[in-house]
Amino acid sequence: MYTLPLSAFLELVELSAHEDMMKAKCLTVFDESMGRAMFISHQWLANRHPDPNGEQLQVLQEALRNLIAGVAQVSQPVQSELFHGRMPCPTASELKSTPLYVWYDFLCCPQDASERASRHRQRAIGSIPSYVAKCKYFVVLCPALAHADHRVTLSYETWAGRGWCRAEKMAVDLAARNDSCAIIIESQTHAKLHFQLLRSPPAMGTFSVESDRTRIGQMLVHMVWNKLLYYREAGDMHNYRLLLNEQKSRWFQGLSMDPIDGLVEGFVTDADPFDQPGEFELARFLHQNGFRSPLERDSAGWSPICFAVVKGSANLVQSLLARRADPNDAITKAKKELAMPKRFSLLSLAVVYHNQDVLMTLLSARAYVHARDARQATAIMWAAVANDASGIRCLCQARADPSDSCNPGISTLQAACSFASLDSMAELRSQAPSLSLRFCxxxxxxxxxxxxxxxxxxxxxxxxxxxxxxxxxxxxxxxxxxxxxxxxxxxxxxxxxxxxxxxxxxxxxxxxxxxxxxxxxxxxxxxxxxxxxxxxxxxxxxxxxxxxxxxxxxxxxxxxxxxxxxxxxxxxxxxxx
Structure with missing residues (x-):
């Protein structure tokens, strides 16, 4: 992984291609014993050059200088602080405490048009997950700037819609480490922690080259596999279970990829997979998730049916209900990193992960649509936040209230607006045209x-x-x-x-x-x-x-x-x- 020392990066007047940087002997092969690395994720401002006028470069250089000098600070997003309290943000002293190295694609990946350079470039692109995993800091560089060849302004909004950018951020989430820090830089004086819900599967983003969608799917399988191994080796069974079951609903959405079945060996059952497919599937599910009983609960407050809902398997949910699992079950502890409060219901899990078959199964089992979590939110509120228009329709048919509200006094429509849930906004207005737009x-x-x-x-x-x-x-x-x-x-x-x-x-x-x-x-x-x-x-x-x-x-x-x-x-x- 080639990088540029931060001190040298801050002295750049313009961006030179990787080959020129190599000739000038400016690049350094990074090793974590040398200090910390910073991965720069951004969109190119022209078709053939990432930053022809040096606009992004200037913003990034000034922003880093300001952060290191303490003139500007990395802030916490409003919604994150409001619901979770203060979280540690990188400080000037932290950034100065150890040498920093910058990974920037144009500088650190081969750019030449030759066949040899093309092979090395593809190899480097395939190595992006490992590059991200080596970096302590993941920086989203997204000042509002005009693209030189297209009539469009690039910003965080366009960055968040691009498949490759989503994949780079997902590499942070799936890295075999737990101390990564993602920062959004929008100007020389404005930097904040990256905060998002489950809404950005890479394959659902936009791609300039359609074949890249499949390529990213293959990279995701490797990332998920490595993260599952990381959790198993760390003894973190709860997060292992969560990742194992959310593959299709979260990571592989939009891809024809089969999820990894599990890493737990020694599965034995008396159930015949042909004569008793439901019993066999349930037995294998419990084994791969390390549960002994269908009614067990793990240390984080999740039961097997919670993970089955996340998995999106209506058959599994039906089998667990037949074993006396409760359709009104909920997680008993908050899941802070996913913004899920205590008493987050199965219905809420179903809509957050857009699992409509499971939602209908739970509603058929008389799951209570008015159940409230610790924030006094019901499932329709979470469907609005998660941009699940189909979920809103199903819940309204089950007599959920589209005008509902939760603490600290936010209506369902206001919640949808808060998270840019455009489909939810339209569906709520369709279900209840009289909903007020006040303060939306x-x-x-x-x-x-x-x-x-x-x-x-x-x-x-x-x-x-x-x-x-x-x-x-x-x-x-x-x-x-x-x-x-x-x-x-x-x-x-x-x-x-x-x-x-x-x-x-x-x-x-x-x-x-x-x-x-x-x-x-x-x-x-x-x-x-x-x-x-x-x-x-x-x-x-x-x-x-x-x-x-x-x-x-x-x-x-x-x-x-x-x-x-x-x-x-x-x-x-x-x-x-």
Whole structure:
């Protein structure tokens, strides 16, 4: 694995091809005993060169300098901190504590058109999972920049839709280590931890070359196999079981790949696979998952039927129900890394993994559609978050409530908007046309729904682009109040947004949350610049305060502004520190 020392990378004026870097003897074969490596995942800004004008390079260099100097910090996404509390982020002292080496495709992989270079390039591409596994840091470089050959602006939204980028991120999740750190860099001063749910199978992304989809499938099989071995050797049976069963629903979705059957040897059963296929399948499932009984529960609070639901096997679920498994079973402990709270139901598992046959089996067994987890969310809420429109339809037919809400006061539609779940948004509007759009733009921009498609959907549905936010309900008000107090001595993205939330418009939320890419959409839809929040700040004031990219500041300066008296803040939102 060829890399470039960070000190040398920061001195680059332009990107030179791998062959030129080799001739200049600039590259170093990385070994983990030398320090830490950083894998740069990005989209090319031109067909024949990754960065013809050095725009991405400049952003990355300045961002790394700022992070190492402590001028900028890696922040935690709002939704992650809100639901899971503070998590450790890389600090300046950590980044300076050991030598850093950079892996960047154009510099570190062969680029020449010769047959020999092509062979080495394909070998290097096939080795990407092992390269990622060697890297402590995985950096998504995605500033909003125009592609030189196509009329499109590349950003995190386009990065997240690309199959190869998804595969690189999946290599982080499947690496045989547990200390990797994924960081998104969107500008010289804005970096945050990467946070996502289960929604990005590589094969469902876009590919320039269709045959790459199959190639990625083969790479995934090797990655899953190695991760299963890692969990077995570490004695982590719960995560082994989870990975074993979520292969088809999560990792291999969109691929005609057979999942790995398991790594547990010594399977013996009296059940005949031809005369008793259901009994045989259940016996093998229990054996490969290390369970002795259909009603057992592991140390993480999951029973065999939980894993069968994840696996997506309606036959297995039916067999377990026949053995007295409970259709209203739920996990008894929170699964933090998957954002699953305590008492997360089987119905919720089914919709999160888009397993419709299992969902129908559970509903036929009278699973309770109104069961609530520790966040007071029902299955239809999780179907909305997971963008499972079919699941929403099935649950509504079973009399689930599309207008339901959960803590701290988020409606089902607002939850769908929060996670850019476009299919769910459309289905909910179809099931209940009278659902309110109140604050849907704000929730989309507060969490991770700040992409062009969901924002355009809401604008076309006539959501108010100048609506002023109010913390609805006592719990929301209390959270915002406490985080606003915290902002004075321990700031974060969540505390910043809480400090300025009252009376803020969607445009202000996009700036506070770092969703800079949708600012032009909001401005084109009539977002006003003269409105002030309850702290008397305009969108331009906030953009300066968060050190928004210069291009955004210029957009705000050039946009027309019309005076509007914002009036008095709502009574529920008038108490501030």
């Amino acid at each position: 733009l704000h929730y989309a921009l507060m969490f991770q729904g700040g992409f062009s498609e969901p924002i355009s959907f809401l604008i076309q549905a006539r959501a108010d682009v100048n609506e002023r936010f109010e913390a609805e309900g006592k719990l929301w008000w209390l959270i915002m109040k406490l985080e606003s107090i915290r902002h004075k001595f321990n700031p974060s993205r969540l505390t910043l947004l809480s400090h300025h939330h009252a009376g803020a418009t969607p445009l202000m939320f996009s700036i506070l949350s770092g969703c800079f890419g949708v600012v032009p959409l909001l401005l084109a839809a009539g977002a006003r610049l003269d409105v002030r929040n309850s702290r008397k700040q305009t969108a331009s004031d906030l953009a300066l305060a968060v050190r928004a990219p210069s291009a955004l500041l210029q957009q705000l300066q050039q946009a027309p502004s019309t005076f509007e008296d914002p009036g008095s803040p709502a009574p529920e939102d008038t108490f501030f520190i």
